[in-house]
Amino acid sequence: MSIADTLPQDSRLNAYHSKGDYMDTFSVSLRGRPDLQSVDIRVLADHMLNADIGWMNKLLAARDAVVKPLGLKTTDDLLKEQSDIPMAEREAGDRVGFFKIYRVGFFKIYSVGQNEIILGEDDWHQDFRLSIFRSVGKTPRVYATTCCKRHNLFGYAYLALILPFHKKIAATVLDTAIEEDLAA
Numbered sequence: 001m002s003i004a005d006t007l008p009q010d011s012r013l014n015a016y017h018s019k020g021d022y023m024d025t026f027s028v029s030l031r032g033r034p035d036l037q038s039v040d041i042r043v044l045a046d047h048m049l050n051a052d053i054g055w056m057n058k059l060l061a062a063r064d065a066v067v068k069p070l071g072l073k074t075t076d077d078l079l080k081e082q083s084d085i086p087m088a089e090r091e092a093g094d095r096v097g098f099f100k101i102y103r104v105g106f107f108k109i110y111s112v113g114q115n116e117i118i119l120g121e122d123d124w125h126q127d128f129r130l131s132i133f134r135s136v137g138k139t140p141r142v143y144a145t146t147c148c149k150r151h152n153l154f155g156y157a158y159l160a161l162i163l164p165f166h167k168k169i170a171a172t173v174l175d176t177a178i179e180e181d182l183a184a
Contacts, residue, residue, distance in 0.1 A: 030140035051176035
């Protein structure tokens, strides 16, 4: 079961985070999941972000309908940047999947390390980063940390509006990914 947590000190997201940014962290134990402890971090991130949660697809469709007139990026915009590169070979600038129904690489990769991948997107109202950080050893865990840099009043309002959904999604994604088998 996932819990609210703190970003590990050796995460590269700490260098991105500034005072005044919004940041939250959720984590879940990887004990009993040796496959998720050893798989390539890009594959782990894709597995997590493609957790089969039907209500999230409906929520994303509703979000797209609301934000398109406001000029925010939608899944259609991101589809234009999709890549056919195998997941374990994707690098900075490529995308990692989210919401299978749309077949969209929702998150742009900003950096990849052995046990951390930084994903995100920049837009006119806010920039955000998502760290998928894996700790290994005696107490293996995976951490999902979101950091938002708001640029204007709309960025603050948008984050306030989506925050309750974001927190539920983050916890549900972690819990579902731990329960689901890793795709071949």
